Amino acid sequence: MRAIPGAARAYICCAVLAALACVLPAFTLPALRPFSAAGPDSLWPAALLLGTLYALCEAPARCRFPGRPVRGSVPVVTGSFFPVLLAAAFLLPPAAAALVAVPGGLGGRVTRRPAGVRRVWRAARLAIATWAASLAHRLLAGPAALGGTAHPGHDTPGVPDFPYALLPAGAGALAFCLVLSALDGGILVTAERQSVRTAWRGLLPRSLAPYGAHALAGLMMAVLWRSPYGPLSALFVLLPVYISCWVFAQYHRERAAHQATIRALVQAVDIKDRYTRGHSERVGRASAMIAGELGMDHERLEVLRFAGILHDVGKLGVPTRVLRKDGPLTPEERRVIELHPEYGHEIVRGIGFLGEARLAILHHHERLDGSGYPYGLAGAEIPEFARVVAVADAFDAMTSTRSYRRARPVATAVAELRRCAGSQFDPRMVGALVSALDRYGWQTAVTSDETHAVPAEPREPSDLSPKMPAVAAAALLSAPTGSRAPAACKNVPPPRPQDGSRTAPVTDRPGTAGGGG
Numbered sequence: 001m002r003a004i005p006g007a008a009r010a011y012i013c014c015a016v017l018a019a020l021a022c023v024l025p026a027f028t029l030p031a032l033r034p035f036s037a038a039g040p041d042s043l044w045p046a047a048l049l050l051g052t053l054y055a056l057c058e059a060p061a062r063c064r065f066p067g068r069p070v071r072g073s074v075p076v077v078t079g080s081f082f083p084v085l086l087a088a089a090f091l092l093p094p095a096a097a098a099l100v101a102v103p104g105g106l107g108g109r110v111t112r113r114p115a116g117v118r119r120v121w122r123a124a125r126l127a128i129a130t131w132a133a134s135l136a137h138r139l140l141a142g143p144a145a146l147g148g149t150a151h152p153g154h155d156t157p158g159v160p161d162f163p164y165a166l167l168p169a170g171a172g173a174l175a176f177c178l179v180l181s182a183l184d185g186g187i188l189v190t191a192e193r194q195s196v197r198t199a200w201r202g203l204l205p206r207s208l209a210p211y212g213a214h215a216l217a218g219l220m221m222a223v224l225w226r227s228p229y230g231p232l233s234a235l236f237v238l239l240p241v242y243i244s245c246w247v248f249a250q251y252h253r254e255r256a257a258h259q260a261t262i263r264a265l266v267q268a269v270d271i272k273d274r275y276t277r278g279h280s281e282r283v284g285r286a287s288a289m290i291a292g293e294l295g296m297d298h299e300r301l302e303v304l305r306f307a308g309i310l311h312d313v314g315k316l317g318v319p320t321r322v323l324r325k326d327g328p329l330t331p332e333e334r335r336v337i338e339l340h341p342e343y344g345h346e347i348v349r350g351i352g353f354l355g356e357a358r359l360a361i362l363h364h365h366e367r368l369d370g371s372g373y374p375y376g377l378a379g380a381e382i383p384e385f386a387r388v389v390a391v392a393d394a395f396d397a398m399t400s401t402r403s404y405r406r407a408r409p410v411a412t413a414v415a416e417l418r419r420c421a422g423s424q425f426d427p428r429m430v431g432a433l434v435s436a437l438d439r440y441g442w443q444t445a446v447t448s449d450e451t452h453a454v455p456a457e458p459r460e461p462s463d464l465s466p467k468m469p470a471v472a473a474a475a476l477l478s479a480p481t482g483s484r485a486p487a488a489c490k491n492v493p494p495p496r497p498q499d500g501s502r503t504a505p506v507t508d509r510p511g512t513a514g515g516g517g
Contacts, residue, residue: 003113003114004114004117004191005190005191005193007190007191008187008190008191010190011186011187011190011191012117012120012121012124012187015121015124015125015128015183016120016121016124018124018128019098019102019123019124019125019127019128022094022095022098022127022128022131023095023098023099023102023127023131024095025095026047026093026095026096026098026099043092043093043096046091046092046096046225046231047088047092047096047099047100049231050084050087050088050091050092050100051088051099051100051101051102051103051104052103053084053235054081054084054085054088054100054101054103054104055103055104055107057081057084057104057238058081058104058105058107058108058109059107081104081238081241082176082211082214082218083214083215083217083218083220083221083237083238083241084100084104084218084221084238085097085100085101085126085129085130085133085176085218086130086133086169086172086173086176086214086215086217086218086219087218087219087221087222087225087234088100088101088130088134089130089133089134089137089172089176089218090134090137090142090143090146090168090169090172090218090219090222091146091222091225091226092134093134093138094131094132094134094135094138095131097130097131097133097134098127098128098130098131098134099127100130101123101126101127101129101130102123102126102127104123104126105119105122105123105124105125105126105127106119106120106122106123107119108122110122121187125179125180125183125184126180128179128183129175129176129179129180129183130176132175132176132178132179133172133173133175133176133179134172135175136168136171136172136174136175137168137169137171137172138168139168139171140167140168140171141168142165142168142169142171142172144161145160145161145164145165145167145168146160146161146165146222146223146226147159147160147161147223147226160223160226165219165223166219169215169216169218169219170212170215172215173211173212173214173215173218174208174211176211176215177204177207177208177211178204180207180211181200181203181204181207182200184203185199185200185203186199188200193439193440194292194439195293195439197295198292198293198295201295201297202297202298206297206298217237217240217241220234220237221234221237221238222234224236224237255353258351258353261351262306262309262310265310265313265316265347266280266281266309266310266313268316269312269313269315269316272315272316272320272323273312273315273323273324274324278400279312279396279397279400280308280309280310280311280312281309282396282400283308283309283311283389283392283393283396284305284306284307284308284309284392285305285308286308286391286392286395286396286433286442287304287305287307287308287388287389287392288301288302288304288305288308289392289432289433289436289437289440290304290388290391290392290429290432290433290436291304291305291388292436293432293433293435293436294388294428294429294432300356303353303354303355303356303357303385304356304357304360304385304388304389306354306357307354307356307357307360307361307364307385307388307389308360308388308389308392308393310344310348310354310357310361311344311360311361311364311389311393312340312344313343313344313347313348313361314339314340314341314342314343314344314345314346314347314361315340315343315344316343316347317339317340317343317344317346317347318336318337318339318340318343319336322336322337338365338373338374339374341361341362341363341364341365341373341374342362342374344361344362345358345359345361345362348361356383356384356385357385359383359385359386360383360385360386360388360389361389362374362386363375363377363382363383363386364386364389364390364393365390366378366381366382366386366390367390367423367424367425368382368387368422368423368424368425368426369423369424372424382426387425387426387429388426388429390424390425390426390429391417391425391426391429391430391433392433394417394424394425395413395414395417395433398412398413398416399413399442410437410442414433414434414437417430417433417434418430418434
């Protein structure tokens with residue numbers, strides 16, 4: 001647990017202790033003692049069967065057939081089989097229901113390290129949530145509504161009381177959802193160092209609908225389990241669950257294909273304009289940091305990240321000789337360069353899932369005072385996403401390093417952004433970026449082919465311990481080593497060295513902070 005912050009370690013330990021407190025009473029229940037498992041009222045067979053079933057449902061995500069992973073043909077994602085846990089919450093006492101969640105939580109697939117800690121955390125949170133769901137269900141007389149207080153497997157099950165049975169089931173699902181949302185928000189605060197407002201924002205609303213569907217499936221399992229047809233009939237409920245899981249996995253495969261398309265476009269831009277290699281990915285990251293500080297929900301944050309990544313895709317429509325030209329641009333060449341936002345908008349017009357990102361690509365060179373391009377929009381006329389990307393673009397431009405010049409320090413770039421806030425940049429977006437930098441830090445590195453040309457600058461004290469991983473860096477705009485960088489808001493073109501080498505990409509508009517490409 002060395003890589004996990006101390007607060008997160010303490011939080012996880014508290015969750016594990018709480019989970020143990022929920023589970024251990026199960027072994028004191030007479031109906032759950034192993035030696036009484038043969039009794040007619042024993043809950044042990046039901047708890048064992050449901051626990052094994054949930055573990056088996058999670059197993060395909062991490063097991064392998066000979067030569068290939070099972071998940072290639074059995075698409076299982078975490079949370080797909082929560083109906084099994086909710087059925088346990090409806091059928092068993094709280095402690096026994098919590099015990100059902102432990103084997104599957106510990107045995108499920110983990111894609112990120114440290115895997116052991118993540119499995120323990122998942123098992124603990126599921127055990128607590130299932131315990132809370134069972135308790136809420138019982139407080140509203142859920143077992144009686146399912147057909148009496150008889151234990152699962154009793155020879156004379158009662159008749160379910162519909163529609164009242166939906167009420168305790170809904171209460172159980174709500175408790176399950178609330179506990180998971182609360183625990184997940186806490187781990188975001190302690191492990192990811194997100195603000196409290198950002199961590200819990202949107203978690204509960206996003207969870208209500210899927211957990212409500214899981215509760216209905218779990219209720220169906222519980223009713224069939226208590227029916228004369230027995231536990232075997234309850235397994236048929238898992239068929240539609242599996243189908244929904246398959247559809248969900250197909251959606252993620254399609255989304256992965258979209259992301260691969262975006263990566264290909266960015267790679268094409270980086271190859272065409274090698275001076276800004278890596279710039280697009282960093283602008284996407286900075287845009288996502290700003291979005292997080294603004295409290296945007298996950299969906300909008302992801303679209304905004306795509307906007308930052310693709311903001312320069314219009315360079316594909318600019319002649320390579322212009323992009324790579326050494327020396328000053330002619331007025332005609334500059335007009336060609338200033339068409340790249342419109343080219344980019346045309347390129348991504350048919351990518352429907354980008355949504356607001358398309359307008360950000362078109363307007364990321366607009367200025368608050370109306371002197372930007374391509375349409376000279378001002379103030380609130382500029383789309384919100386475009387105002388975010390403009391700040392992220394300029395910040396990376398000023399803090400990136402190329403083989404022929406050093407980057408500006410983060411503090412200098414922040415001061416420049418603040419100075420231009422209100423004229424060139426939206427002050428709200430600048431403030432959000434500054435807050436995110438204080439929380440996560442920022443790190444760049446030389447990514448030009450000639451990485452040996454410029455030694456790394458010492459980092460400022462505020463950047464010595466960045467909390468976000470380093471990304472490959474490429475430069476966008478800055479004066480050459482030893483020269484004075486132009487003021488961001490002045491309409492002065494950046495200087496070029498006397499030897500004729502390139503000092504700034506020709507896509508940079510004179511008079512912009514950082515002059516993002």
